[in-house]
Amino acid sequence: MNFKQPLWQNLFRPKDDRISEVTEMWMSTPLFEKIPRKECRELVKTMHPRHYKKGEKIFSSGEIGASVVLIRSGGVEIIAAEKLLAELCPADFFGEVALILDEPRTADAIATEESELIFFLRSDLEEWVKRSPRSGAQFMLNIAVVLAARLRHTNILLSLQNS
Amino acid sequence: MIQLFFNHPLGRTITVFSLICTSILLLAILLSPILVPLILSFALYAILEPLSEALERQGFSRSASSLTVLLLLVSIATMIISVLLPHLATQLSTLQSQLPGVWQSMMSMGNELFNSLGIDISTSSITQHFFTQANDWGSTAVIQGSNILISLTVFLIFVPIITFFLVRDYHSFRNYMLDKLPNSNFEMGWLIYHRVAHQLQEYIRGIMIQSSIMCVMTSIGFYIIGLDSPFLLGATAGVLNLIPYVGPLLATVLPILMAVSEVPIELWLIGSAISVILIAQIIDSMIVIPSVIANAVNLHPLIVIMGIIVFGNLFGFIGMVIATPTLSTANIIYRGLYQGIKTRCDLKIEHTTEN
Numbered sequence: 001m002n003f004k005q006p007l008w009q010n011l012f013r014p015k016d017d018r019i020s021e022v023t024e025m026w027m028s029t030p031l032f033e034k035i036p037r038k039e040c041r042e043l044v045k046t047m048h049p050r051h052y053k054k055g056e057k058i059f060s061s062g063e064i065g066a067s068v069v070l071i072r073s074g075g076v077e078i079i080a081a082e083k084l085l086a087e088l089c090p091a092d093f094f095g096e097v098a099l100i101l102d103e104p105r106t107a108d109a110i111a112t113e114e115s116e117l118i119f120f121l122r123s124d125l126e127e128w129v130k131r132s133p134r135s136g137a138q139f140m141l142n143i144a145v146v147l148a149a150r151l152r153h154t155n156i157l158l159s160l161q162n163s
Numbered sequence: 164m165i166q167l168f169f170n171h172p173l174g175r176t177i178t179v180f181s182l183i184c185t186s187i188l189l190l191a192i193l194l195s196p197i198l199v200p201l202i203l204s205f206a207l208y209a210i211l212e213p214l215s216e217a218l219e220r221q222g223f224s225r226s227a228s229s230l231t232v233l234l235l236l237v238s239i240a241t242m243i244i245s246v247l248l249p250h251l252a253t254q255l256s257t258l259q260s261q262l263p264g265v266w267q268s269m270m271s272m273g274n275e276l277f278n279s280l281g282i283d284i285s286t287s288s289i290t291q292h293f294f295t296q297a298n299d300w301g302s303t304a305v306i307q308g309s310n311i312l313i314s315l316t317v318f319l320i321f322v323p324i325i326t327f328f329l330v331r332d333y334h335s336f337r338n339y340m341l342d343k344l345p346n347s348n349f350e351m352g353w354l355i356y357h358r359v360a361h362q363l364q365e366y367i368r369g370i371m372i373q374s375s376i377m378c379v380m381t382s383i384g385f386y387i388i389g390l391d392s393p394f395l396l397g398a399t400a401g402v403l404n405l406i407p408y409v410g411p412l413l414a415t416v417l418p419i420l421m422a423v424s425e426v427p428i429e430l431w432l433i434g435s436a437i438s439v440i441l442i443a444q445i446i447d448s449m450i451v452i453p454s455v456i457a458n459a460v461n462l463h464p465l466i467v468i469m470g471i472i473v474f475g476n477l478f479g480f481i482g483m484v485i486a487t488p489t490l491s492t493a494n495i496i497y498r499g500l501y502q503g504i505k506t507r508c509d510l511k512i513e514h515t516t517e518n
Contacts, residue, residue, distance in 0.1 A: 046334070048342055050349060059350065063506050066350045104506070119349070123357040131216055
């Protein structure tokens with residue numbers, strides 16, 4: 001009898017090697033700084049991997065956002081007002097504002113090649129915060145740090161443009 | 164013309180919304196034999212999910228927390244079967260035996276009233292026919308009530324099992340289903356689902372707490388004033404409270420009839436029964452509803468009442484109970500779809516204009 005594929009196994013359970021790899025990727029981002037690896041791993045199991053073709057739109061400016069996205073493989077361009085803001089590669093993340101605000105996205109995101117993206121939804125974050133308030137609070141603090149850094153960067157760019 | 168309809172955000176929303184409603188209706192027809200236990204299990208899941216989450220926070224695994232919740236549910240079910248249900252059944256049979264007395268008492272009251280007004284219609288065939296008919300309806304309602312109690316016993320066995328699997332696997336199953344959405348609608352689908360789930364959970368938890376409080380308050384009240392079958396009448400008031408607006412009105416009928424059935428007629432008992440219901444309703448409206456189900460349903464009262472009548476006509480008592488959450492869900496889905504489709508259409512128009 002093959003016990004590796006038991007009859008009553010959970011058919012919806014994601015495979016372990018992908019979870020380990022994605023956990024390591026998230027742990028290397030500032031969003032998961034000081035969050036226990038075990039917690040991050042549990043959270044990764046609830047995240048949503050999706051595949052995009054080259055040139056496919058991930059989201060558009062004006063659409064309501066609901067998640068932060070991690071690039072597992074491939075590449076993504078962030079474009080706002082027809083200007084290229086960033087070219088992102090594996091282990092980069094984008095769209096983190098949507099975890100905090102129920103507001104429309106401010107830029108377009110387009111896959112530059114065949115890409116696998118991991119979506120971490122606001123609803124999953126809310127459930128996690130209820131389940132693990134301590135780690136949830138740390139995660140919120142990390143988001144605040146990331147957003148503050150982005151704001152600071154934008155301010156510097158603006159002041160440079162003005163001067 | 165048709166092209167114009169499908170290009171307009173409203174036309175598209177109506178089309179997609181109609182397709183979703185049709186699919187849900189077909190699914191409901193397919194699942195009709197187990198629909199009631201399923202609805203009950205989902206209601207219990209909405210109540211027990213926070214408990215399961217709390218256990219997980221204490222370090223329990225998902226399976227262990229689900230099993231603990233199941234054991235708790237089975238304990239409560241066993242307690243209901245062994246303690247409350249026989250007691251309620253006894254009270255129900257007492258009520259059934261008292262019904263002829265109730266109608267008899269009402270007939271004498273009517274005769275006295277008409278005699279005092281100088282009208283002699285005590286032997287009127289119309290009055291006789293009305294009271295005979297009312298007696299038949301009352302007896303049928305009591306027999307149906309007994310059948311409901313039997314079905315409830317069967318549900319008490321199956322519902323905990325379905326609830327256990329919902330608590331343990333619902334999240335995984337939901338993720339599996341929603342991940343099937345196309346990339347372009349993935350985030351919008353999740354947003355709509357999350358809003359629907361949040362509002363439904365709030366409503367179910369709120370209405371269950373409200374009904375339990377109503378049941379306890381009226382039972383104690385009826386017991387204090389010395390009305391027969393106080394716990395059955397309290398339980399009926401609690402269950403009827405699941406139906407917004409109409410339920411509380413229906414809940415007043417049975418206690419008043421019970422008070423009227425006392426021979427000789429005691430006016431203070433009728434007044435006390437009405438007072439108990441009124442006080443319970445005032446506490447419910449002023450304290451319970453604002454704190455437990457405020458904003459859980461953003462629907463106009465007229466729409467809710469019309470929905471209750473239509474659903475009640477189509478699906479009976481269960482239809483009346485599920486009318487409000489169903490309408491609320493439909494409202495959120497429609498608004499979410501319209502918002503998403505309109506944004507897409509606006510972006511498309513902007514893009515075309517720029518080109």
